[in-house]
Amino acid sequence: MEQKLLVYNTLTRKKEVFEPLHAPHVGMYVCGPTVYGDGHLGHARPAITFDILFRYLTHLGYKVRYVRNITDVGHLENDADEGEDKIAKKARLEQLEPMEVVQYYVNRYHKAMDALNVLSPSIEPHASGHIIEQIEAVKGILKAGYAYESNGSVYFDVEKYNKDYDYGILSHRNIEEMLNTTRELDGQEEKRSRVDFALWKKAAPEHIMRWPSPWSDGFPGWHIECSTMSIKYLGKEFDIHGGGLDLMFPHHECEIAQNTAMEKHQVVRYWMHNNMITIGGQKMGKSLGNFITLDEFFTGSHKMLVQAYSPMTIRFFILQAHYRSTVDFSNEALQAAEKSLERLYDAYARIEKIPVSATSSVDVKNIRNKCYEALNDDLNSAIVIAHLCEAGTTINSASAGNITLNQEDINELKEVFDIFLFGILGIRNDAIGANSGNNEAFGKAVDLLLEIRQKAKENKDWATSDQIRNELAKAGFEIKDGKDGAEWKLK
Secondary structure (H helix, E strand, C coil): CCCCCEEEECCCCEEEECCCCECCEEEEEECCCECCCCCEHHHHHHHHHHHHHHHHHHHCCCEEEEEECEECCCCECCCCCCCCEHHHHHHHHHCCCHHHHHHHHHHHHHHHHHHCCCCCCCECCEHHHHHHHHHHHHHHHHHHCCEEEECCEEEECHHHHHHHCCCCCCCCCCHHHHHHHCCCCCCCCCCCCCCCEEEEEECCCCCCCCECCCCCCEEECHHHHHHHHHHHHHCCCEEEEEEEHHHHHHHHHHHHHHHHHHHCCCCEEEEEEECCEEECCEECCCCCCCCCEHHHHHHCCCCCCCCCCCHHHHHHHHHCCCCCCCEEECHHHHHHHHHHHHHHHHHHHHHHHCCECCCCCCCCCHHHHHHHHHHHECCCHHHHHHHHHHHHHHHHHHHCCCCCECHHHHHHHHHHHHHHHHHHCCCCCCCCHHHHCCCHHHHHHHHHHHHHHHHHHHCCCHHHHHHHHHHHHHCCEEEEEECCEEEEEEC
8 A cells, every 4th residue: 555645844834745856765854952961851852753754754665864963063052143152151161071061962862862762863963073064055155145244253144035035934934023023132233133143153262162264263153054964965955854843943944044045945845843842831941941851751850750751651652642732741641651551562462362263353454554544644643542542452352352353353453563553653662571471481480370379269269369469469560350361460
């Protein structure tokens, strides 16, 4: 069955059939982290969202070049052209070299991504490793007439660009509104207009991270790095650019302006944005100080957490909502996600134990198609999970003897889980444990105890039966009695 994928293009504000420029090759660029602190739940969401897209495109047979950058220079404190470089500030406070800060947090970011089962990108370029290319890009924009030098810095001339093209095409903002809502900034007199943004900044004497350029010893603007690296690795026109919704303006809007100024055409065909993680309705972010790091989730060490949550619980929690919907953090929501995932793990573990019948009393063949339909409708992971829960209910009913399944249908249910839950949704199949037979000796020991308990029950030796059940419960096992015997799982 050929799959027709629809994706929501932020540029056009509608779902569009995904048609790559050079099928079967797909080029995808996603904005990665600014590495001056530990990754939090807000960082996990774009990583997981575009991991799903990466996995699904690969599943469909595309050869994907996935580029996700590391911002290690040029991102100033206020996401504009004022304040200190975020990494340089961290380095000064910690009395470290800036690249020491970068390496430490890049390592921690990778560790967190591995825990969340996020696949590595094809290329992970660092902004600091592409200074020469960024200088050349600035030269190109200057030559095109859409930038100007001022006191050793170079700024993009937004108003001039807007006369020839459309600044605000992505965010649907206009120049007049921006001029009215943009405050005057201290030290920004060198700009011709408040809406202009830096392509190159002259470094102040105390600024640590600096490179020589035709204009000054300085550093690149935040926006030029992504334009430069995406074009370098994906070409002057490529398929997908992704990132968090909070990057749509100004970052991605500025990218479009830079790209168009350099290439005279739109570079990106599909702009895709995941929505935000919120706490009490407010965006989670470092700048707001209301974030919980991923490591704190995994250890349960943050004061807002009532327990530790496994990386797969975090991943499942994020996937329970469509990527364009907001997700509000709460312990209750995470605990519900934990229980739902556990039920899916339990169902999968029971597949091998389903009694094989000659015929099936239910039809399971449509579940696969419904999962594909959900993914093809702009990666609706929430609906995929709903269909997997439906499959889980069918497995549990068959295991209990309430319905019958033939071998073909049992195999189909297993494949559905393998393809969608473990493959495309990327839930790691490592929490099934002994129930799945992975730890055979462990499983056999518990099964033996349950056999002894069953014989005790048959002999009406209730004291022994209760003792085995109670001791297993104390040891962390949950025992469920059924008409075909007892089942167990770890709590």
